Amino acid sequence: MSAPFVTRFAPSPTGLLHRGHAYSALLAYQAAQAAGGTFILRIEDIDATRARPEFEAAIFEDLAWLGLSWPEPVRRQSLHLADYEAALARLQGEGLVYRCFRTRKEVAQATASAPHGAMDTFRSAPLPAIEEAQRLDRGEPFAWRLSLEAAAARLGGFDQLTFQEEGAGPDGETGLICARPELGGDVVLARKDVGVAYHLAVVVDDALQGVTHVIRGCDLFEAAHVQRLLQALLALPAPVYRHHRLLAGPDGKRYAKRDRAETLQALRAAGLTPERLRQEVGL
Structure with missing residues (x-):
């Protein structure tokens, strides 16, 4: 017997929703209805520096206006930090992450100076124990990065790591996809200013909420590669992915919060x- 169909719409309350959000939410909602499954709303508010309660309230209002409904209570990531910290602790205990003391500027400089330029992604390694202890004693900030080297050793390489794509990536990728987490480099999984990062929180949430299908824009297709790796390392189930096209405005640019795309609130x-x-x- 197949598992019940469960999908989700998981906006961040860092701005107002626009047409692109509406399209993604409606696609997920319709897919759940067609499969006789469940549509979940999740609020991804772990970035306390940018999340705002007024934006969260607007999300509920906009989605209700679209005619969508969802089970209560709604999961808010900010109320479940212990779940993400437990996952991070497991990765720490298995030596799969390391402290990186480089600033964002230093990482950008290191990436730009790599042999293949900007196309190369950041990879590093733990500092010698004495140097790391000295930096910790001085209170220097650091981020926890996933070690691709350690992850590959743990899994025996990434050759058998795959995910199922029912939609299409930005270049038409579909079907059984070979995951290539190395394309993302040693990604940040936690940082002092925003706590646990998106990639780790989302795979934990999807597993805990029984999400079987992830329906989202193809701009997040590359995220599936590292998320599939985290699922394997944490022994979490792998959902089916269904990436969809991105809506664009009359100017040909895709709708985005940062470009102040016309909001659903304004359209209403x-x-x-x-x-x-x-x-x-x-x-």
Whole structure:
């Protein structure tokens, strides 16, 4: 007997939703309805420096306006930090992460000076124990990075690491995909200013909430590679991925919060109906 179909929409309350968000949420909701499954709303608010309660309230209002519903209570990442810290502690205990004391600027410089330039990704290694202890004694900030070298040794390489893609990546990738976590380098899994990072939190959440299908924009296709690695290292189930196209405005640029794309709140105030919006986005 196959597992029940469970998917989710997981926005960050760092701005107002726009047409692109509506498209992704509606796709996931319709997929759950078609499969007789469950659509979950999750609030990804671990970045306390940017998350705002007014944006979270707007998310609920916008999605209700679209006609979506979801089970309660809604999982808020900020209330479940212990789950992510436990996963990080497991990786620490198995020697799969290391402290990196380089600043973002230093990492950028190291990447730019690599043999293949900006296409090369950052990889490093733990500092000698004495130097690390000295830096810790001085209170220097650091990030926990996933060690690809240690991960490859633990799994015997990445050749057998795959994920199922029912949609398409940015270059049309579909079907059984060979995961290539090395493309992301030694990614940050935790940092002092924002705590546990997105990649680790999302794989823990998906597993705890029984998510079987991850439906999201193809801009996150590359994230599936490192997330699949984390699932393997933490012995978590691997969901099916269904990446979709990104909506673009009249100028050809995809809708994005940082570009102040026209919000659902503004569209609603201008008299747009949910039915008309569905037509506009091709649903």
